[in-house]
Amino acid sequence: MSINTANEIDIVKASSSKIDTVDFENLVFGNIFSDHMLTCDFRNGAWEKPVIKPYEPFLLDPSAKVFHYGQAIFEGMKAYKHEDESVWLFRPDQNWDRFNKSAERLAMPEIPSSIFIDGMKQLIDLERNWVKKGKGNTLYIRPFMIAIGSGVVAAPSTQYRFMIILSPAKSYYQGEVKVIIADHYSRAANGGIGAAKAAGNYSAQFYPTKLANEKGFQQIIWTDDATHTKLEEAGTMNVFFRINDTLYTAPTSERILDGVTRKSLIEIAKKQGIDVDVRSVLVSELVDAAKNGSLKEVFGAGTAAVVNPIVGFSYDDTYYELPKVENSFASQLKEKLTNLQYGLETDDFGWMVKV
Known part of the structure; x- marks a missing residue:
């Protein structure tokens, strides 16, 4: 793995990519995820430094409040690749604004755009090979936040984890x-x-x-x-x-x-x-x-x-x-x-x- 810093976000690159093992013509929506994810914790009343790192499981205390009191919110977005190989987001400010409204309603901390939007851009830039050209091909983006503070007292958590994971997708069609x-x-x-x-x-x-x-x-x-x-x-x-x-x-x-x-x-x-x-x-x-x-x-x-x-x-x-x-x-x-x-x-x- 290699480590570097860009715009206040630490980037830990995966030693190898699994992209060559993915059949992009036969994707099941939301089942395959790209090589990297963004994670950022909220502790002691402030957001810590975000990290982009290899996609991997993580451990939580069994008493983490997300399991017991359901403090969990998310967004759904997509990235698109144009014919000139450029990659684009669609109205990310709207998702960021709605994410923070959801956070407020569930007594969770708001996330700054420097983490939500700028962090998302850096993550997608690193994973741009996962965004395929052609109408119907997208990279689905899932930002989410969960309460990671421990304890089963019925009260809001004081610690949270914000993450962004990415999943390549084809046209979503349910039939009739x-x-x-x-x-x-x-x-x-x-x-x-x-x-x-x-x-x-x-x-x-x-x-x-x-x-x-x-x-x-x-x-x-x-x-x-x-x-x-x-x-x-x-x-x-x-x-x-x-x-x-x-x-x-x-x-x-x-x-x-x-x-x-x-x-x-x-x-x-x-x-x-x-x-x-x-x-x-x-x-x-x-x-x-x-x-x-x-x-x-x-x-x-x-x-x-x-x-x-x-x-x-x-x-x-x-x-x-x-x-x-x-x-x-x-x-x-x-x-x-x-x-x-x-x-x-x-x-x-x-x-x-x-x-």
Whole structure:
């Protein structure tokens, strides 16, 4: 291994790379990780010096508070390689800002951009060979923070670990997605942590999603916890509804994650001249629109899949198939956003950041 320092980050390079053992044409999402990771600990009220080092397991005390009280947050991002071999990030400031909002909500320390963004750039620069060219190829980026302080007293930790790990990815495609509209289980509640990207939000979904899978559905469209009448999110994604030629999506709230893909698609849609209405959409509206033929599309939006069309939904034991739409809003918006991310169209929004 070799050690050097760059911009206040120690870099310990792996003695060899495993990149030649990876089949980049047959990747399973999130299973393979690059040679290096970034780690930085928070102790005695301050962040220590970050280190980029070989990807490896690490030890924690069995009483570490992450295991007992769930102080754990994360982000999901991607790096893209353009045809000229340059590597780019998509709106990293938005992920950094949301990460710190999640940290605040879970009583965790905020992370400075010099560690989150600058550290990420240095890590990706070291691993740029893991970012492959070609539309659909990306390097998935997972920044996360966990409570590492020991003790089982029910109180926030005083010690934390921030890390970034990287995973090469192909286009994320789930096939046809059919959903059930939730009428009992909730993803989040008012006053809760639904707007934070907290690990516990995702584990809480696993059981109701398992029940949906057993009925032949891939995901759940979550509804508000109080009345189960307002449509909120689809699985782990924000959700859009096209009724006639207007695109609807719920406003962000304490229950709904402020998705970076969501807000980007809204801006692109408006620039494309698509009417966008950000408001609560009722289950009854969706059912009525499906019955009278005005419901044209439903699709999820998130980092992994970008846009995931939904082919039908079930509510109150009735299944509603969506029509096949030529030149759908979902396909138009995904094309525009991915073209921008891969440098195939001009970035008029100033969203791309070069590594």
